[in-house]
Amino acid sequence: MKLHTLSAVALVTGTAAFAEPDMDKVGFIYVGPTADYGYNMSMDLGRADVETAFPDVETQVFEAIPETAEVSRVMERMIRSDTGIIFATSYGYLDYAIELGEKYPDVKFLHAGGLKTSDNVGTYWADSDDGMYLAGMVAGHMTETDKLGFIGAFQIPQLFRSINAFTLGAQSVNPDVTMTVVWTGGWWEPQKEADAVTAFANQGIDVIAEQVDSPITIAETAQKTGTMVVGKDVDISDRAGDVWLTGVSWNWGPMMVDQVKAIQDGTWEPSHVRGDLKSGHAVLDPFGPKVPQDVIDEVLAAKEKILSGEMDIWAGPIVAQSGKTIVPEGEVMDMETIESMGFMVDGVTGSAS
Amino acid sequence: MTPTSSGRTLPFAAIALATAAVFLLAAATFFIAIGQAPLRAMIDLVLFATGDAFSRVESLLKAAPILLCAIAAAIPGRLGLISVGAEGQLHLGAIFGTALVLAMPQAPAIILLPATLLAAAVGGALWGGVPGWLRGRLSVNETITTLVMNYLGILMVNGLVFGPWRDPANLGWPATASFPDAARLPVLPGTGLHLGLFLGVLLALGCAFAFSRGIRAERVRVLAMNRKVGETYGLNFPRFAVILMATGGAAAGLAGICEAIAVQGRLQPGLSLGYGLTGFLVAWLCGHRFLLILPVSILVGGLLAAGDSLQLFHKIPASSATILQGLLFVTVLAVPGVLNRRAS
Numbered sequence: 001m002k003l004h005t006l007s008a009v010a011l012v013t014g015t016a017a018f019a020e021p022d023m024d025k026v027g028f029i030y031v032g033p034t035a036d037y038g039y040n041m042s043m044d045l046g047r048a049d050v051e052t053a054f055p056d057v058e059t060q061v062f063e064a065i066p067e068t069a070e071v072s073r074v075m076e077r078m079i080r081s082d083t084g085i086i087f088a089t090s091y092g093y094l095d096y097a098i099e100l101g102e103k104y105p106d107v108k109f110l111h112a113g114g115l116k117t118s119d120n121v122g123t124y125w126a127d128s129d130d131g132m133y134l135a136g137m138v139a140g141h142m143t144e145t146d147k148l149g150f151i152g153a154f155q156i157p158q159l160f161r162s163i164n165a166f167t168l169g170a171q172s173v174n175p176d177v178t179m180t181v182v183w184t185g186g187w188w189e190p191q192k193e194a195d196a197v198t199a200f201a202n203q204g205i206d207v208i209a210e211q212v213d214s215p216i217t218i219a220e221t222a223q224k225t226g227t228m229v230v231g232k233d234v235d236i237s238d239r240a241g242d243v244w245l246t247g248v249s250w251n252w253g254p255m256m257v258d259q260v261k262a263i264q265d266g267t268w269e270p271s272h273v274r275g276d277l278k279s280g281h282a283v284l285d286p287f288g289p290k291v292p293q294d295v296i297d298e299v300l301a302a303k304e305k306i307l308s309g310e311m312d313i314w315a316g317p318i319v320a321q322s323g324k325t326i327v328p329e330g331e332v333m334d335m336e337t338i339e340s341m342g343f344m345v346d347g348v349t350g351s352a353s
Numbered sequence: 354m355t356p357t358s359s360g361r362t363l364p365f366a367a368i369a370l371a372t373a374a375v376f377l378l379a380a381a382t383f384f385i386a387i388g389q390a391p392l393r394a395m396i397d398l399v400l401f402a403t404g405d406a407f408s409r410v411e412s413l414l415k416a417a418p419i420l421l422c423a424i425a426a427a428i429p430g431r432l433g434l435i436s437v438g439a440e441g442q443l444h445l446g447a448i449f450g451t452a453l454v455l456a457m458p459q460a461p462a463i464i465l466l467p468a469t470l471l472a473a474a475v476g477g478a479l480w481g482g483v484p485g486w487l488r489g490r491l492s493v494n495e496t497i498t499t500l501v502m503n504y505l506g507i508l509m510v511n512g513l514v515f516g517p518w519r520d521p522a523n524l525g526w527p528a529t530a531s532f533p534d535a536a537r538l539p540v541l542p543g544t545g546l547h548l549g550l551f552l553g554v555l556l557a558l559g560c561a562f563a564f565s566r567g568i569r570a571e572r573v574r575v576l577a578m579n580r581k582v583g584e585t586y587g588l589n590f591p592r593f594a595v596i597l598m599a600t601g602g603a604a605a606g607l608a609g610i611c612e613a614i615a616v617q618g619r620l621q622p623g624l625s626l627g628y629g630l631t632g633f634l635v636a637w638l639c640g641h642r643f644l645l646i647l648p649v650s651i652l653v654g655g656l657l658a659a660g661d662s663l664q665l666f667h668k669i670p671a672s673s674a675t676i677l678q679g680l681l682f683v684t685v686l687a688v689p690g691v692l693n694r695r696a697s
Contacts, residue, residue, distance in 0.1 A: 033670065062664050064672075066623040069616045073411060077661045080407055092526060115524075155525040185515060185527070186622075340524060353525070 021084035021106045023264050026050060027060045029071060029078075031090035031213075032188050034063055038214025039187070039233045042250040043089045043112070049253025050260055057260065067092025072100055079104050085263055086110070087256065090187075091156060097121050108263050110256075113158060115272075115339055122270035124255050126281030128232065129165040129338075130306050131248030132209070133313040134277075134284055134299050135230045136169025138245050139177075139207040141295045142228055146176045149200040151210040151218060153187045155352060160341040162211045162232070165313055167345050173298075180205060181350030187213040194221040201225035207245065215240075215247065228290065235285040244288035246299075255281050278307050314338060319346040363696050365640060372638075372688040379680045389667055401662035402655030410544050414616065416654025418443070418625065420553035421608035422632025423639070423646045424560060425481070428601035429495070430641040431564055432593055433577040438484060438499025439605040440629025441506030442477040446606025447613045448510060449476025451529060451620040454536045455518065462535040469536055469610060470552075477606015478599040480506060485598025489591025495598070503629065511622050518620065528621035538615040549611030554647065556604055561643035573597070605629065626657070631678075638685045656681070 026047075034044040040063070047059050060083060062074045071093045075086055079100075087110045088097045094114040101109050101120045114123040139148055148170055152159045167179045180200070184192040189212070197218055200208055209230040210218050219240035222229045229240060231247025255275055262268035275281030284303065287296050305311035316327035320343040327333045344352050381391035402412050422439035429436045450473035457465065484498035511527070520530035538547040564570050573593060576583035580590050608628060613620050635653055639645035660674030 033672075060665055061668065062661070063670055066626070068621060068623045069618070070623075070626065073658075074661060076407065077401075077665060080405075081665060154527065157524055185511065342525065 020082050021079070021104070021108075022082045023084040023108075023260075024054070024056045025058055025060065025081075025083040025085070026260060027062070027075075027078040027083040027086045029062045029065050029074060029086065029088050029090070029093065031067060031092075032064055034061070036188070036214045037216040037234050037236055037239070038212070040089070040213065042233045043087070043252055045234075046250075046252030046256045047087070050256050053253075053257045054260065054264075065090075069096065072096040075100050075109075079107050084108065085260060088112070091154075091158070094121075094123075108268065110259055115157075117270040117272065120270060122259070122268070122273065124252075124259060124273040124275075126250055126252070126255065126275035126279070127161070127277075128248045128250075128282045129161050130277040130303075130313055131282050131284045132162045132165040132232075133169035133172075134303055134306075135209065135246050135248055136166035136171075137173050137299050137302060138287070138291060138295060139166070139209065139228070139230060140170030140172070140174035141298075142245055142291065143170075143174070143177060143207045145204045145206050146174065146178065147203065147205040148177055148179045149196075149203075149205040149208045150179060150181045150350075151193055151196045151208065151212060152181060152183050153189075153212045154185070155183060157339060157341045159211050160344060160352065161338065162209075163348060164318075164341065164343075164345045166209050166230070167348055168313060168318070171347060177347065179348045179350075181344065181348060183350075184212060190217040193217045197221040197225060197227060201227050219244065228288075231285060235283075237286050237288065240288070242289050245291055246287050247285035249283050249285050251281055251283055277303070320344065321346055321348055321352065363692055368689045368692055371692060372684055375688050376681055376684040379684060380677055383673075383676060383680060387669060387673065389669065394663065394667055397662040397666055398656070398659040401659035406544075408658065410546055411658040412655035413546055413550055413651065414654070415658045416651040417547070417550040417553055418608040418612055418628040419632050419635060419654050419657075420557065420646065420650035421549065421604045421611075422629050423635040423650055424553065424556050424632075424643070425477070425601040425605035425608075425629075426633040426636035427639070427641040427643060427646060428560060428604070429481075429485070429594075429597045430636055431573050431577060432597050434485075434488065434594065434598065435496045436481065436484065436499045436598060436601060437496055437630065437633050438481060438502055438602070439608075439632050440625060440627070441499065441503035442480040442602040442605035443609035443612070443625050443629055444503075444506035444510045445476040445480040445602075446473035446609030447476075447620055447624055448506075448513065448609075449473050449479075449606065450610030451513075451518070451613060454532050454614070455529065458533045458536070460535065462537075465533075465535045466538070469614065470607060473606045473610030474603035475606070477602040477604065477609065479602065481602020481605070482595050482599035485595040486591070488598070489594035495594075510620065510624060514621055520619075529619045531619045532614050536614050537618075538611060540615065547611060547615035549607065549615060552607055552611070553604075553650075557643045557647045564643065605632075608632075631657075634682045634685060653681075 028047045030040040032040045034040050051059050065071050065074050067090055085108050089112045094111050097109040097111050098118045098121050101118050109121040111123045113125040150163050170177045182196045194217055207228045211232055215231040215236055219229050222243045223241045228243050228245050230245050235249045237244050312332050314333035316331045317329045318327040320326050384391035384394045401408055425439040426436055450469045453469050453472040484495045487493040487498055488495040515527045518529045540547045572588050576588055576590055612624050635649050639649050663669050663673050
């Protein structure tokens with residue numbers, strides 16, 4: 001029996017190939033297509049910046065890789081063709097990156113938005129919260145029915161942050177607003193997203209924000225129902241017609257370039273690299289034609305206060321749906337609570353679990 | 354192209370060769386159309402399927418669920434039934450197996466592993482047996498019922514991992530907790546090749562034997578050719594339908610739990626990358642011949658695994674691998690039909 005096992009191992013093992021990580025080979029793995037006008041496109045725009053910044057760097061791409069053991073397989077493929085740096089750009093890739101990182105200690109992994117690191121896995125992220133708060137202010141001004149809607153993919157901390165920041169922003173200018181949240185259970189569910197827009201419109205909801213893979217389906221459907229939209233991830237203001245209010249998009253390029261440079265220089269340490277509105281990695285998109293100048297002025301004034309540090313969007317009082325006070329007046333939410341957020345604020349209808 | 358088709362047909366080998374030739378031509382045309390050198394792209398495909406140890410293991414890992422799902426379609430296929438339900442049966446197998454693991458995570462491997470596999474087989478058998486019973490007793494079209502039950506099976510997995518089975522430690526991410534080591538399938542050391550592949554090979558060989566000799570094999574053949582004639586001789590068609598559909602379902606159920614415990618290490622959405630449908634097409638490509646299903650599954654598994662090279666080296670979108678697979682199946686379905694029509 002033992003002999004059989006050994007010969008079988010020899011059969012499939014053959015000549016063992018050893019990976020030699022080349023830091024000029026940078027791999028990118030996306031959960032959807034790069035032409036999605038959304039999250040994956042935002043990451044791929046960053047990849048293009050990396051190629052421009054480093055003439056010697058060659059990038060490789062895997063699109064549409066599910067957040068299952070499948071990602072482990074394609075990462076190993078990249079490593080075996082000597083890729084030295086891997087950007088694992090989707091939330092569900094983290095555990096697989098950490099596991100594979102133990103097997104290939106010389107390869108560097110950069111995960112988007114993860115809350116764990118290891119010896120060779122660091123994370124990078126840009127917080128959209130400030131931008132979502134400002135977009136919420138626009139929504140709070142523009143709604144006539146005082147009803148807002150949000151279409152989200154998964155009940156994970158990143159989305160709770162967006163929903164809460166957006167709602168708090170809207171409430172700051174219009175205390176009467178309510179927010180209804182629906183979950184699609186997937187990053188890319190165009191049919192469910194379109195249905196949700198129609199259902200929202202029928203309930204009298206007149207502003208819709210979202211955090212799914214791409215705002216494109218929601219914006220297209222909203223043009224038919226005449227519902228105003230707030231975008232995310234990629235600026236699609238030129239494709240959303242007059243229902244566009246504003247949005248929060250990403251500029252990953254500079255952050256990715258810094259990371260690759262640090263790795264090549266040998267100064268890189270695995271950590272949680274974070275950007276935000278202030279650092280320019282998250283961007284408030286252009287305002288739509290319907291937004292009046294006085295609203296724009298007010299929002300831009302608030303933006304200046306956030307950038308100068310005068311204002312913190314996570315300052316108390318912040319009360320959860322349940323009525324429980326999360327942050328009392330005069331205090332500010334700490335980073336850990338923000339990053340592992342699992343509640344929705346008062347005024348939101350929808351299930352947080 | 355099933356063993357049950359009557360009239361003049363071309364030899365199977367000739368059809369298979371012609372189909373392969375048409376596919377290669379179609380694939381080459383596709384590569385030229387998207388501006389790739391066809392020969393280079395195809396050589397890379399072959400290298401990525403078989404070039405080194407890692408590639409061979411990946412190909413075999415992909416082949417395992419396809420093989421089991423092909424068996425799931427081929428067993429009822431022998432009775433002339435068209436079951437497209439392997440995908441749903443795979444998911445039910447994963448559910449039943451996972452339920453057992455979650456119920457007794459502390460149990461030692463010697464008990465947990467066989468019990469988990471058995472539970473998965475029962476789950477798959479249930480999902481195959483019900484359409485078999487509906488077909489046998491009530492003459493409900495099994496293709497439609499198995500198709501619909503596929504969606505049901507996938508949605509049930511989603512319902513469980515988004516709901517009661519979601520591990521709170523995942524911070525909202527839909528998946529069960531990681532399975533304990535005792536529930537992990539034995540693997541060939543250093544390769545990741547798991548027991549599922551060997552189960553598939555054993556099943557294929559066993560089926561080849563069982564369906565080629567003996568009175569039972571003869572009865573299935575008679576019933577497949579003409580149900581009325583068979584029933585005149587006292588053969589119970591409904592019983593055969595249930596048993597064969599359930600047996601096929603059990604094979605697909607094993608594929609599901611093997612993916613969950615050996616590949617993913619937990620139950621989560623996206624368990625199957627269309628293995629059920631791929632297996633169905635493999636079974637039909639092979640005319641439900643089990644000894645042929647074995648190598649063809651490995652071939653198709655290789656093609657799926659090698660699709661990576663298209664993205665990695667040729668920088669063409671992921672969808673091109675799907676298009677290639679589509680081309681393969683269209684040629685497999687179309688070419689034999691056209692050839693046989695012209696021959697007769």
